Amino acid sequence: MKILVCISHVPDTTAKIAFVDNNKSYNKEGQQFIIGPNEELALTRAIDIKEAKGGNITALTVGSAEVEPTLRKALAMGADDAIRVNMDPKDAFNVSKQIAEVAKANQYDVILTGREAIDYNGGQVGEMIAEWLIYPSVSGVNDMDLEPGKAILKREIDGGYEKIECDFPLIITGQKGIAAEPKIPAMRGIMMARKKPLIVVEPVQSDNATEVLEHSLPASKASCKMVSADDMNELVRLLHEEAKVI
Ligand SMILES: Cc1cc2nc3c(=O)[nH]c(=O)nc-3n(C[C@H](O)[C@H](O)[C@H](O)COP(=O)(O)OP(=O)(O)OC[C@H]3O[C@@H](n4cnc5c(N)ncnc54)[C@H](O)[C@@H]3O)c2cc1C
Structure with a gap:
């Protein structure tokens, strides 16, 4: 069983967001970067399956x-090896094209992505890879098992779950629930990781399909005014004169 897990390199969830370059780029200065939480859970589940069944x-x-x-x-x-496609990613179309080219060369049974990266939150890469490769894809997976030649998957739907079976090869976009908790690397894993292969490949020629013109932050929230529970007149005055909603 050959599994490819696509990892986005995203700012820590507590990062303070600021923009540079005429609001076209995100300011990475001093930020802590992590594995995207959705694919971290997908990777965790893949590792558990590999440890139980091989691959x-x-x-x-x-x-x-x-x-x-x-x-x-x-x-x-617990991944066995890694590939870095040497390109500054700016657009899901191009990122998915690069991943699809690696997949074509290596013929994976299962390609796992997160449901969305938590920086630009496009939720596009997994489905675009499926399009490039003409593979089936199952999105938003909450539970996954892999057996020889097929995947058994569970997805949350309105008011319940659906269970899906799909033959290899396929794309799975995973999310919360696919593993209970992300695996925390043990000291032995950290030492071993230094010796595992990390191959750098050059990107294939592909243009970005989109261009970000500008980023902006949401309007800051107005401060909260406390009104005494028995002061109805003051509440009405504030709603009328300040909030102007009545
Ligand atoms: C203006 C702009 C500037 C950017 N600058 C940078 C930058 O400097 N450095 C940078 O790293 N990114 C940068 N990005 C983000 C980069 O473009 C994203 O990787 C790509 O656009 C996909 O984002 P998405 O939100 O559509 O991903 P989604 O479709 O939400 O991602 C879904 C899943 O696809 C996989 N995935 C996403 N991105 C990657 C990736 N790069 N490699 C492997 N798997 C991936 C993950 O499993 C992820 O959970 C930038 C994006 C924009 C728009």
Whole structure:
């Protein structure tokens, strides 16, 4: 069983967001970067399955050299090897094209992505890879088992769950629930990760299909005014004169 797990290199969830370059780029200065939480859970589940049933897990990131510590973490968790496509990613179309080209060359049984990266939240890469490869894809998976030649998957739907079976090869976009908790690398895993192969491949020629013109932050929230529970007149006055909603 050959599994490819696509890892996005994203700012820590507590990162303060600021923009540079005329609001076209996100300011990475001083930020802590992590494995995207959705694919971290998908990777965890893949590792559990590999440990029980055998197989090989490759972690892949499309990114410049700065993403390598994130890939080393995936190796420390239990991926067997890693690939970095040497490109500064700016657009899901191009990222998915690069991943599809690696997949064509290596013929994976299962390609796992997160439901969405938590930086640009496009939720597009997994489905776009499926399009490039003409593979079936199952999105938003909450539970996954892999057996020889097929995947058994569970997805949350309105008011319940659906169980799906799909033959290899396929794309799975995983989310919360696919594993209970992300695997925390043990010291042995961290030591071993240094020796595991991390191959750098050059991108294929492909243009970005989209261009971000500008980013902006949401309007800051107005401060909260407390009104005494027995002061109805003051509440009405504030709603009328300040909030102007009555
Ligand atoms: C203006 C702009 C600037 C950007 N600058 C950078 C930058 O400097 N450095 C940077 O790393 N990214 C950067 N990005 C993000 C990069 O473009 C994203 O990787 C790509 O656009 C996919 O984002 P998405 O939100 O559509 O991913 P989604 O479709 O939400 O991602 C779904 C899943 O696909 C996989 N995935 C997503 N991205 C990657 C990836 N790069 N490699 C492997 N798997 C992936 C993950 O499993 C993820 O959970 C930038 C994006 C924009 C729009």
